[in-house]
Amino acid sequence: MQQLQQQHILNLQRQGLVPLQPTAAMQSLQQAMCPSDLQQLWKEVSGVQSSEEALKHAEGLDLSTNSSNSTSAFPKAASAHIPLHSLVNGQSHTPKRDRARLFEWISSFTKADIGDEHVPLYSKSGHTPSSHHEEHAGSHPLYGHGECKWPGCEALCEDMGQFIKHLNNEHALDDRSTAQCRVQMQVVQQLEIQLSKESERLQAMMTHLHMRPSEPKPFNQPMALLCKQQPSRLWNLNLNLASGGSLLKRDSDMYPEGLAHPPTSAASPITPMRQGPSVISSSSLHSHSHSHSHGVGPIRRRNSDKYCTPIASELAQNCEFYKNADVRPPFTYASLIRHAILESPDRQLTLNEIYNWFTRKFAYFRRNTATWKNAVRHNLSLHKCFVRVENVKGAVWTVDEVEYQKRRPPKMTGSPTLVKNMISGLGFGSLNASYQAALAEGSLSLLSPSMMSPSAASLNMLHVGHDDVSSTVEQVNSNGSCSPTLSPHQYSHHVHVKEEPTDLEEDIRSVSLLSGATHSLPLPSDERDLEEDLPTEELE
DNA sequence: CCGTCTTTAAACAGAG
DNA sequence: GCTCTGTTTAAAGACG
Numbered sequence: 001m002q003q004l005q006q007q008h009i010l011n012l013q014r015q016g017l018v019p020l021q022p023t024a025a026m027q028s029l030q031q032a033m034c035p036s037d038l039q040q041l042w043k044e045v046s047g048v049q050s051s052e053e054a055l056k057h058a059e060g061l062d063l064s065t066n067s068s069n070s071t072s073a074f075p076k077a078a079s080a081h082i083p084l085h086s087l088v089n090g091q092s093h094t095p096k097r098d099r100a101r102l103f104e105w106i107s108s109f110t111k112a113d114i115g116d117e118h119v120p121l122y123s124k125s126g127h128t129p130s131s132h133h134e135e136h137a138g139s140h141p142l143y144g145h146g147e148c149k150w151p152g153c154e155a156l157c158e159d160m161g162q163f164i165k166h167l168n169n170e171h172a173l174d175d176r177s178t179a180q181c182r183v184q185m186q187v188v189q190q191l192e193i194q195l196s197k198e199s200e201r202l203q204a205m206m207t208h209l210h211m212r213p214s215e216p217k218p219f220n221q222p223m224a225l226l227c228k229q230q231p232s233r234l235w236n237l238n239l240n241l242a243s244g245g246s247l248l249k250r251d252s253d254m255y256p257e258g259l260a261h262p263p264t265s266a267a268s269p270i271t272p273m274r275q276g277p278s279v280i281s282s283s284s285l286h287s288h289s290h291s292h293s294h295g296v297g298p299i300r301r302r303n304s305d306k307y308c309t310p311i312a313s314e315l316a317q318n319c320e321f322y323k324n325a326d327v328r329p330p331f332t333y334a335s336l337i338r339h340a341i342l343e344s345p346d347r348q349l350t351l352n353e354i355y356n357w358f359t360r361k362f363a364y365f366r367r368n369t370a371t372w373k374n375a376v377r378h379n380l381s382l383h384k385c386f387v388r389v390e391n392v393k394g395a396v397w398t399v400d401e402v403e404y405q406k407r408r409p410p411k412m413t414g415s416p417t418l419v420k421n422m423i424s425g426l427g428f429g430s431l432n433a434s435y436q437a438a439l440a441e442g443s444l445s446l447l448s449p450s451m452m453s454p455s456a457a458s459l460n461m462l463h464v465g466h467d468d469v470s471s472t473v474e475q476v477n478s479n480g481s482c483s484p485t486l487s488p489h490q491y492s493h494h495v496h497v498k499e500e501p502t503d504l505e506e507d508i509r510s511v512s513l514l515s516g517a518t519h520s521l522p523l524p525s526d527e528r529d530l531e532e533d534l535p536t537e538e539l540e
Numbered sequence: 541c542c543g544t545c546t547t548t549a550a551a552c553a554g555a556g
Numbered sequence: 557g558c559t560c561t562g563t564t565t566a567a568a569g570a571c572g
Binding site for chain 3: 352378
């Protein structure tokens, strides 16, 4: 039934009768990104690559349909063994029209590159006038602080010349770069949508408060803007933020069963009852289909917090997002509870305060309270890392960090499993390989509507083993807007009602201090994130 | 296949 | 009796 609906919508969209919905947008994208088509496209577009090279390239990107092997080396190798054909509803064909549109669109970015030097795809877009002239003049949007700002790159380049060389060598016109470019476009798109949303909200607030309405918003129609910029409507995703959850249709309406949700969690209202996927959830797709068949199905999000994003950074960076979007946070209850407790000034919370934190921080937890509250209580009781302490004002819960770290699995940094989990954790299960590669490689800022640098985001994803106190401190504080400003020191042993072995406490402290030191140093993100992993290593 | 982890659900008890 | 809090058990799915 849903397939039929989807087909119908797709047909209408092809006829231009209805605006593209996320469903069709994603579908089109996926269709357009059919591996063979891509290869063909690139041959056509670039005209540079010999067939041999193209073949080699295809091997490198593993554009085959075989998806079982997810043990790709990441990300520099750019091999992404991801189900290219796990397309929505099994539709892996590529309608010629879509392909043509894609080609047209890509060409709009790349034509000038062909006879030219390879210039970043971005720079050809209208509103970023970045010519060679400018590049050599010393500024380039992709270059700053001696680093390549290409999503996920961060290669050090001493000067602009070196950067240009690097750009041309490493970010030439290929599948990966293009996929990354696409992802970046989505990032921008989502940000625009979010901005639009927030503007509307502001407008409403001001109206409500009888303040003078502000000027007409520049982002009233982000889609229109985007369509201007992007001839192909493949990217015209209707990414709604569920501000209060009121504006959204049910995900089942928007995303027929088996169809990948847009890679922004904002797009999908996740109702606990239907158990729609959190985009960042590793179980997104599985649980999605599962939920449809069972009505109420448990979300399986294992590893999502362990191997994907440190909860602190994710929450810090997507603070507003989770507040407004009805998206299930991709973390375990234990992680969330711990984070809530650690984030509190005294590092102790009553059950009710924990509840409040959940509802305050996550739109998702503003409903179905019985379920998740039960889960919270269950987790508090179940995990030894949560310690109940009798207090003057009753019982409060604290975190036994040592216990918490104990239960963490060995670090998985950079392992193929991590990569796989990371990708699936993003909920892009049915996107194509290049796309996912790009996502995982450098454009995870997609998940970070708030000012997360793509590179930082990617490194977060690539290097994290799990969340920890120090990362909590660093990330949250660096973000600054969503949580109290506690020093690492404070975090490490500001309040610890429970008695703990001195040596272990010492360990935590040293780790935290270490992390705190990194906070003030302009370390490269990867180093910083490696440091984030230290607690476990140190403690175990 | 098994063990572990996580989630969900539910039953139960004690306190206010 | 009701609600909140807290404990415990069980089942199921994901995953190594």
